[in-house]
Amino acid sequence: MAQRPLSDEELIDKYGPHLNEAPPGGWDAGIDPDRTVKTHCCFCGQQCGIKLKVKDNEVVGFEPWYEFPFNEGKLCPKGVKRYLQGSHPDRLLDPLERDPSSPDGFRQVSWDRALDRVVAEIQRIQAEHGPDAFAMLSGVSLTNEKSYLVGKFARLGLGTANLDYNGRFCMVSAGVGNKKALGVDRAPNPWSDIPLADVVWVAGSNIAETFPITTSYVWRARDRGAKLIVQDPRVVPMARTADLFLPVRPGTDSALFGAVLHELIRHDWLDHEFIDAHTVGFDEAAAAVADMTPAWAGSICGLPAARIEEAAEWWGTAATGMLLHARGIEQHSKGVDNVLAAINLGLATGKFGKPGCGVSTITGQGNGQGGREQGHKCDQLPGNRDITNPEHRAAVAKVWGCEESEIPGKGLSAEEIIEAIHDGKIKGLLSICFNPLVSAPDSNFTKEALDKLEFYSVIDFFLSESAQHADVVLPGSLHEEDEGTSTSGEGRVIKINAATAPPGDARLDWQILIDIAERLGRGKYFPYRSTKEIFAEMCEASSGGTADYTGVTWERVEDEMGMFWPVPEVGHPGTPRLFEGGKFFHPDGKARFHPIPFRESAEVVDDDYPIWLTTGRVVSQYLSGTQTRRIGALVRQYPEPLCEMHPRLAESLGIADGDLVTVTSRRGDITLPAHVVATIRPDTVFIPYHWPGVKAANQLTNRALDPLSRMPEFKVAAVRIEKADGRRDTSDDRDLDLHDGRA
Numbered sequence: 001m002a003q004r005p006l007s008d009e010e011l012i013d014k015y016g017p018h019l020n021e022a023p024p025g026g027w028d029a030g031i032d033p034d035r036t037v038k039t040h041c042c043f044c045g046q047q048c049g050i051k052l053k054v055k056d057n058e059v060v061g062f063e064p065w066y067e068f069p070f071n072e073g074k075l076c077p078k079g080v081k082r083y084l085q086g087s088h089p090d091r092l093l094d095p096l097e098r099d100p101s102s103p104d105g106f107r108q109v110s111w112d113r114a115l116d117r118v119v120a121e122i123q124r125i126q127a128e129h130g131p132d133a134f135a136m137l138s139g140v141s142l143t144n145e146k147s148y149l150v151g152k153f154a155r156l157g158l159g160t161a162n163l164d165y166n167g168r169f170c171m172v173s174a175g176v177g178n179k180k181a182l183g184v185d186r187a188p189n190p191w192s193d194i195p196l197a198d199v200v201w202v203a204g205s206n207i208a209e210t211f212p213i214t215t216s217y218v219w220r221a222r223d224r225g226a227k228l229i230v231q232d233p234r235v236v237p238m239a240r241t242a243d244l245f246l247p248v249r250p251g252t253d254s255a256l257f258g259a260v261l262h263e264l265i266r267h268d269w270l271d272h273e274f275i276d277a278h279t280v281g282f283d284e285a286a287a288a289v290a291d292m293t294p295a296w297a298g299s300i301c302g303l304p305a306a307r308i309e310e311a312a313e314w315w316g317t318a319a320t321g322m323l324l325h326a327r328g329i330e331q332h333s334k335g336v337d338n339v340l341a342a343i344n345l346g347l348a349t350g351k352f353g354k355p356g357c358g359v360s361t362i363t364g365q366g367n368g369q370g371g372r373e374q375g376h377k378c379d380q381l382p383g384n385r386d387i388t389n390p391e392h393r394a395a396v397a398k399v400w401g402c403e404e405s406e407i408p409g410k411g412l413s414a415e416e417i418i419e420a421i422h423d424g425k426i427k428g429l430l431s432i433c434f435n436p437l438v439s440a441p442d443s444n445f446t447k448e449a450l451d452k453l454e455f456y457s458v459i460d461f462f463l464s465e466s467a468q469h470a471d472v473v474l475p476g477s478l479h480e481e482d483e484g485t486s487t488s489g490e491g492r493v494i495k496i497n498a499a500t501a502p503p504g505d506a507r508l509d510w511q512i513l514i515d516i517a518e519r520l521g522r523g524k525y526f527p528y529r530s531t532k533e534i535f536a537e538m539c540e541a542s543s544g545g546t547a548d549y550t551g552v553t554w555e556r557v558e559d560e561m562g563m564f565w566p567v568p569e570v571g572h573p574g575t576p577r578l579f580e581g582g583k584f585f586h587p588d589g590k591a592r593f594h595p596i597p598f599r600e601s602a603e604v605v606d607d608d609y610p611i612w613l614t615t616g617r618v619v620s621q622y623l624s625g626t627q628t629r630r631i632g633a634l635v636r637q638y639p640e641p642l643c644e645m646h647p648r649l650a651e652s653l654g655i656a657d658g659d660l661v662t663v664t665s666r667r668g669d670i671t672l673p674a675h676v677v678a679t680i681r682p683d684t685v686f687i688p689y690h691w692p693g694v695k696a697a698n699q700l701t702n703r704a705l706d707p708l709s710r711m712p713e714f715k716v717a718a719v720r721i722e723k724a725d726g727r728r729d730t731s732d733d734r735d736l737d738l739h740d741g742r743a
Contacts, residue, residue, distance in 0.1 A: 031060045037499040038065055041079045042141065042479035043622050045363030045489035046070065046213050048079055049561075052480055052499045059083040059480055059499055068561055070191065070488065076212040077620050081631045085478065086500065088630050090462050092475035093504025106463075106473065111505070111515075114472050118430070119519040121455035121471070122158065125428040131408070135162035135417050135426045139433030140170070140371030142509070143484030143496055145534040147367065148382055148541070149510050149526075150432065151375030156402060156525045157517035161411035162426060164378040166434045166623075168414035169441075170327065171368045172377075173335030173709040174361035180336070180708075181343040181592050182352075183585025184546045185372065185384060186491045188578040189322065189358040190564065195220035196356030199314050199321035201229040203342060204253065204328020204715075205362050208237035209619035211326075214362065227314050231256065232328060233614055234644070234686055235679035244310055247681055249302040250614045251601035251716040253329045257341035258596060259297030260312040262289040264348050269316025271350030278582035279347050281593035288595035300598065302681065316349055320356035327364060327616065331714035333602040333704040340594040347591055353579035363489030365623065366479070370487030373547035374538060378411040382538060383545020392545075399541040400525060413710035415440065415703060421449040432459040432476065432509060437466040438624035438692045441701040441712040442667045459512055464626045465692040475506035482508050484531045485557060491575075492562035493552050510534065543568075546585055601716040602704030605683075609665065609718035611649070612684040615697045616715075625690035641691050642675035645721070646682040650674060653721055660724040663687065665717050668699035671724050685721065689714075 033053035041048045049068025053061040062083050064073030085091075095114035096106035125134050136158060138150045147165075154163035167175075175185040182188070194200060194217035207214050215238065222228060222241075230239035231246040231253070239245045248256055264270055265286055275282050294305035294312075301308075315321055323346060329338040339361070346352055346359035363369045375382040375396075382399075385392035387410050397404040412420055418440060420426040429450075440446045450456060450469040458467040459476045467473050480499040487493050502508060510531060517526045528534050532554060539549040551567035564574040584591040605612060620637035622628045629635060643661055655661055657676040662669055663685065672687070672695065680686055689697040702713040 031055050033060060036063060037480075037497050039480060039497045039499060040486060040494055041075070041366075042082055042627075043078050043366055044211060045365060045368045046211055047366065047486055047488035047492075047494055048075055048213055050075065050079060050082075052083060054499050057500045057503070059086045070490070070492070071213045074213050074216065077634060077637065078622055078628060081633050084631050085627050086480065088462070090630055091503060091506075092461055092463060092473065093506055094475060095505070096473040098471045105468070111507075114474060115515055115519055117472050118457050118474070118516060121428060121457075122520065125454060126159070129427050131159040132162050132411065133426055134158055134160055134428040134430070135412070135420075136160065137414060137417065137429065137431040137434045137436065138163065138165045138376045140165055140167045140368045141366040141433050141479065142371060143367060143482065143486055143531070144370040144374050144493075145484040145531045145538060146510050147371045147374040147376045148538040149513055149534055151382065152400060152525065153513045153517055154376070155407050156400060157513070157520055157522045158430075159408065161408035162378070162417055162420070163376060163411055164414040164417060165371060165376050166414065166436075166439060167365060167368055167372050167377070168710060169331070169439055169712065169714070170364045171330070171361060171372060173330040173332070173706055173711045174325070174339050175372050176709040177336045177339030177343060178361065181340055181347070181594060182579070183591070184578065186369065186547070186565070186578065187358070187360040187363070187489055188352060189360055190490045190492070190576040191217050193356050193358065193577065194218060194322055195224065197221050197226055197320050197322040198318040198356070199227050199229065201231070201311070201315065201321065201323040202238055203231040203323060203325040204330070205324060205326035206232070206234070206236040206238070206328075206616060207324070207362070210364070210617045211362055212619065227318075229311050229314065233612075233681050233684045244307060244314070246301075246307055246311060247303055249300070249681065250612045250684060251332060252301040253338045254334065254341045254596050255292065255297045255300045255598045256308060257338070257345060258289045258292040258598060259294045259308050260315065261285065261341070261344055261348060262292045263294060263309060263312035264316045264345070265289070267313070267316065269312070270348055274350030274582065275348065278584065279591045279593055281595075282348070284595045285344050285593035288597050292598070302683070315345060320354070321349070321351050322356065323359045324362055325359070326362040328715060330361070331711060332716060333702075333706050333711070333713040334599060335706050335711045336708045337596050337599070341596040344593055344596070347593055352591070353577070353582055355577070361489075367486040369489055369491060370485070370493070373487065373542070378413050381407075383542035384547040385545045395544060396541055399537065402525065413705075415705060415712050416710065418446055418449045419703075421452055424452065427453065428455040429453055430457050430459070431466065435464040435466045435624035435626050437464075437469070438689070438696060438698065441698055441714060442703045443696045443698040444668050445703065459509060460626075461506065462626050462630065464624070474512055475502075475504070476509040476512060477502045477506060482510070482531065485535060485554070487565070488562070491564050493549065493557055493565060494562045495554060495557045602713050603666070603702050603716065603718050605718045609720050611719050611721055612681075613663065613665065613700060613717040613719040614684060614686055614715050615689045615701060616686065617690070618688045621688065621690035623690065625692070629690065638688070641672050641688050641695050641697060643672050643721070644675045644677055644680050644686040646680050647676055647678060648682040649685070650676045653723060655723050658727050660726045662722050662724045663700060663719050664722070665700040665719045667702070670694065670697065670699050673727070685719070
């Protein structure tokens with residue numbers, strides 16, 4: 001039985017005195033492994049290749065996998081230390097049931113007891129309140145097979161419409177924008193196209209910290225003479241060597257893109273042949289930007305008009321160019337608008353379907369690309385099909401062996417599920433690899449919702465902050481303990497190989513779901529004996545969809561080190577670059593321009609809350625931190641959240657570097673050390689979001705949703721800042737390594 005997660009202070013107290021005795025890990029562990037397993041990193045959407053060293057059913061280190069073409073052996077700090085989590089003392093080893101009389105709040109129970117309780121509560125709640133009163137939330141660190149299984153399990157096992165995934169807080173605005181404009185939700189280019197671009201435009205992505213291996217592709221473009229444009233409220237590391245930096249005010253990206261399109265039209269930096277042959281809607285998009293001059297946009301974005309003019313000229317006159325965007329322009333109540341406005345720039349200049357040309361989202365989560373294809377979104381079925389489309393529903397029902405009417409309709413999105421729990425409309429919840437108490441906006445509201453549930457069960461490998469509110473916790477599997485496939489941000493389907501078996505009495509995630517389905521009397525739909533059988537059905541169910549895996553096989557994925565979908569038939573070579581020949585995925589083969597008028601964010605600064613807040617990631621941490629906050633070397637690198645602010649703002653508030661400050665929004669407040677840096681706009685502060693409780697940045701963020709993607713507004717909030725009593729305690733800023741050995 002695992003204990004409750006230790007706080008950062010408790011971890012230091014527990015492991016600190018013995019740090020020098022811990023054996024070194026990684027390449028230098030001095031352990032002769034039983035075997036080495038080729039697989040992939042469990043973290044971001046780059047899905048870097050790695051070799052894990054295994055000894056006595058434990059991952060004890062790693063070796064570079066130089067042959068894997070994406071990262072060629074390179075790894076970021078998280079990838080280097082990823083192997084340490086498997087032996088962490090917090091690892092869940094047995095099912096747990098809430099027990100208020102226990103010091104830890106839980107007692108160890110048998111699998112039969114735990115599963116019987118889960119099934120009984122599902123049946124009770126649905127009998128009393130209807131099938132949709134029980135919901136499910138899923139994560140996209142899961143493999144394709146598990147994502148597919150979750151979608152089928154929720155619809156045919158639970159019989160609920162209310163299933164969604166944590167990509168709703170990550171890539172979904174890009175997905176909606178890509179489908180609306182291009183007819184398909186996938187990066188149009190392999191990363192090997194980036195070095196072929198004459199201009200690389202990075203919009204709202206701190207590549208060097210959040211996707212470090214992608215940095216090498218940008219540098220290769222620079223080495224052959226490409227110009228680099230970086231658009232961000234912060235001078236992120238990539239921006240420090242940019243040829244042109246666009247320090248936009250948070251929430252104004254679409255104004256900047258609109259002004260660039262205005263300039264492209266004014267100077268006739270357009271590819272008329274491409275526009276006429278391969279697109280529709282240009283005139284409407286042009287009309288929407290007729291008055292969006294660089295001077296107008298500069299006043300809104302808070303930057304010189306000349307920089308916007310220069311960006312437009314570089315983009316418009318370059319023969320090739322790639323625009324890479326991520327959460328910085330997507331996590332908004334108008335994230336889809338931002339993505340569509342960026343795509344307009346690519347369509348206007350014909351930068352699609354050719355080497356070194358494309359507008360690409362950089363997928364954030366480990367299987368963020370594959371996870372949003374396999375059907376565990378509220379509005380989606382496998383193959384990236386639309387759950388409201390009768391033809392799509394019929395195609396999937398045929399594969400599933402059910403009537404089309406048995407598949408529930410469109411359900412609520414992730415944040416809407418939390419709101420429905422709060423309102424008493426959803427009474428029960430099952431979640432897997434999803435920590436909404438840290439990752440959802442307005443975390444105080446989320447905590448209230450979890451505490452209102454009549455029943456909550458969690459499948460995970462650590463007792464996350466959300467799991468601490470559960471009634472039953474089911475110990476699942478780590479990434480390296482199961483076999484399957486994942487799909488990287490490039491659209492490359494790759495193979496995940498099992499290096500170890502789950503320890504103790506923990507089980508594989510997919511086996512847990514199948515066991516629940518059987519106990520619910522729905523086992524006939526889940527006859528799988530292996531993930532390979534799930535994979536085969538998943539490929540069949542994707543056939544004919546935009547994300548078509550029909551011809552993908554495990555053997556080819558391993559032999560060829562990945563395959564790019566769509567692969568519509570056996571023997572097909574795959575599709576590394578989409579849209580070659582100018583053919584898009586809409587029925588008429590043409591891409592869509594969209595008119596994007598500028599609108600403000602859901603919340604703007606005022607006299608009471610005069611400062612803009614934006615949030616994001618740091619290099620050593622990942623998402624809600626459930627994994628990375630348990631790896632000592634990563635904790636040491638960035639042990640707590642800091643409030644980045646410009647010296648001019650700090651001086652106006654009487655704040656020095658290291659002073660404690662209280663940041664307050666309309667939803668909550670947080671007290672943390674100030675980090676005074678010149679690399680941020682003077683009207684903006686930045687706080688990373690990987691920490692829970694009183695350190696949670698999402699106490700401040702806004703639940704306002706994009707009307708199309710249902711993405712919350714993580715990147716813009718209005719706050720006020722006051723100096724608090726005290727300064728940052730630096731007494732623990734020593735060579736801490738909380739779990740770099742067998743602690």
